[in-house]
Amino acid sequence: MLMNNTSKLIVGNWKMNTTLPEGSLLLSRIIKELTNFTYPELVICPPSTHLYAFSKELEKSKGPLNIELGAQNISEHEEGPYTGEISATMLHNIAKYVIVGHSERRKFFNESDAVDGKKLQTAIRHRLTPILCVGEDQQERSDGHAKQKVLDQLNTDLAHVTSQEIKDVIVAYEPVWSIGTGNFAKPAQVEEMVWLIHNNLIEQFGKMAGSKVRVLYGGSVDGENARNYLNIKGVDGLLVGGASLNYKQFAKIVRASA
Ligand code: PEP
Numbered sequence: 001m002l003m004n005n006t007s008k009l010i011v012g013n014w015k016m017n018t019t020l021p022e023g024s025l026l027l028s029r030i031i032k033e034l035t036n037f038t039y040p041e042l043v044i045c046p047p048s049t050h051l052y053a054f055s056k057e058l059e060k061s062k063g064p065l066n067i068e069l070g071a072q073n074i075s076e077h078e079e080g081p082y083t084g085e086i087s088a089t090m091l092h093n094i095a096k097y098v099i100v101g102h103s104e105r106r107k108f109f110n111e112s113d114a115v116d117g118k119k120l121q122t123a124i125r126h127r128l129t130p131i132l133c134v135g136e137d138q139q140e141r142s143d144g145h146a147k148q149k150v151l152d153q154l155n156t157d158l159a160h161v162t163s164q165e166i167k168d169v170i171v172a173y174e175p176v177w178s179i180g181t182g183n184f185a186k187p188a189q190v191e192e193m194v195w196l197i198h199n200n201l202i203e204q205f206g207k208m209a210g211s212k213v214r215v216l217y218g219g220s221v222d223g224e225n226a227r228n229y230l231n232i233k234g235v236d237g238l239l240v241g242g243a244s245l246n247y248k249q250f251a252k253i254v255r256a257s258a
Helices: 020-033 048-060 103-108 113-125 138-142 146-157 187-210 226-230 247-256
Strands: 009-013 039-045 065-071 097-100 129-134 170-173 214-217 237-240
Touching: 009 097, 009 214, 009 247, 020 048, 020 065, 020 247, 039 097, 048 065, 097 113, 113 129, 113 146, 129 146, 138 146, 146 187, 170 187, 187 214, 187 226, 226 237, 226 247, 237 247
Parallel strands: 009 039, 009 237, 039 065, 065 097, 097 129, 129 170, 170 214, 214 237
Antiparallel strands: none
16 A cells, blocks of 8 residues: 555546547546646556647646546567557657556457566556556456456466566456446455455565555445545545546545545
């Protein structure tokens, strides 16, 4: 758990939603809804086609509400014949964060832990802050394998990260059965898994470095339940999907975390 900073990190993942004009409108509505609101770091991960325009927009509106941008994915490769991919270099100066290993990438694009480990390395090399997503699916939870699944993901994805580098990595616990389903995880379930992650990080990287890693929760978070999840000891912020597309809901989540 982040010991020296009590502010929570809120990340909105827009996934493959909004055209650029729709996204610009949504961004401006979020900013307006939170006018005069002081917040240290809010991250929005729009589609990659929006990043450049948003970075210019946000340069103009820097204020007490600090919005940073994140990409939803990057290539593990530096450059070359990888049609359709986006490299870390392409994100220089337009994104500060990148989501790695989201369950939708693992499920629909067959991303393995080995590939996600490489993506993580690439992000770190390019000074992008990776948000590594881990979590079990419904079958794994029903079979009693939730903990082992998450430990396996952490051990493989972080295998080549040093204790110097881990401090700049963020981990998000996202039970796959709760993503976009409205199937809410119980606070006790979240707390148990979040501490499993904190303890694994300390085991892998030592107390000094491992305890500095922020662990977020994600899974059907909305304006109503955000505070309950944020109040769980060990939850350092939230990764929000669906509700981040609704500016009123998203602003409510941000306010709940202040
Ligand atoms: C996500 O996509 O990471 C997510 C948590 O989605 P939702 O909030 O819609 O469950």
